[in-house]
Amino acid sequence: MNSEGRDWAYSEKVKDHFLNPRNYLMGDESLFEYDAVGIVGNPVCGDQMKMYLKVGRRENGVEYVQNLRWKTYGCASAIASTSALSEMAKDKTLDDALKITAKDVDEYLGNLPKHKFHCSVLGHDALREAISNYRNETKGQSEVE
Numbered sequence: 186m187n188s189e190g191r192d193w194a195y196s197e198k199v200k201d202h203f204l205n206p207r208n209y210l211m212g213d214e215s216l217f218e219y220d221a222v223g224i225v226g227n228p229v230c231g232d233q234m235k236m237y238l239k240v241g242r243r244e245n246g247v248e249y250v251q252n253l254r255w256k257t258y259g260c261a262s263a264i265a266s267t268s269a270l271s272e273m274a275k276d277k278t279l280d281d282a283l284k285i286t287a288k289d290v291d292e293y294l295g296n297l298p299k300h301k302f303h304c305s306v307l308g309h310d311a312l313r314e315a316i317s318n319y320r321n322e323t324k325g326q327s328e329v330e
């Protein structure tokens with residue numbers, strides 16, 4: 186294999202997450218109870234990602250990622266990286282979930298081929314969008330309750 190060929194190689198972890206995607210939304214979105222959605226497109230390739238977020242509240246009032254599901258028209262790298270991200274984000278507070286970077290996901294997976302790094306941004310951006318939408322939709326509600 187030449188050096189160009191190695192640039193296309195996927196780690197075992199990437200293959201596992203692509204072939205067995207975690208938290209992928211199977212079927213209709215009405216089957217999953219969620220509080221907010223984030224939808225983003227990848228400007229590099231035009232692929233799309235939709236992230237469904239269910240928020241929980243701990244006894245101390247802190248909100249966290251109770252559950253999430255996602256769907257995409259993205260490639261194998263987008264599927265693997267969003268699968269990994271979904272595992273990394275689950276049970277984290279919303280603030281901590283926002284701190285997960287695309288680079289963190291890339292490292293968790295044992296690195297995507299360099300030219301596929303832009304694919305790992307898709308799930309990451311969709312989660313950020315879902316959290317932002319959740320916060321905008323619930324702004325001021327705690328004062329009303």
Ligand code: FES
Pocket residue numbers: 227230231232259260261262263303304307
């Ligand atoms: S090529 Fe579009 S997300 Fe990977």
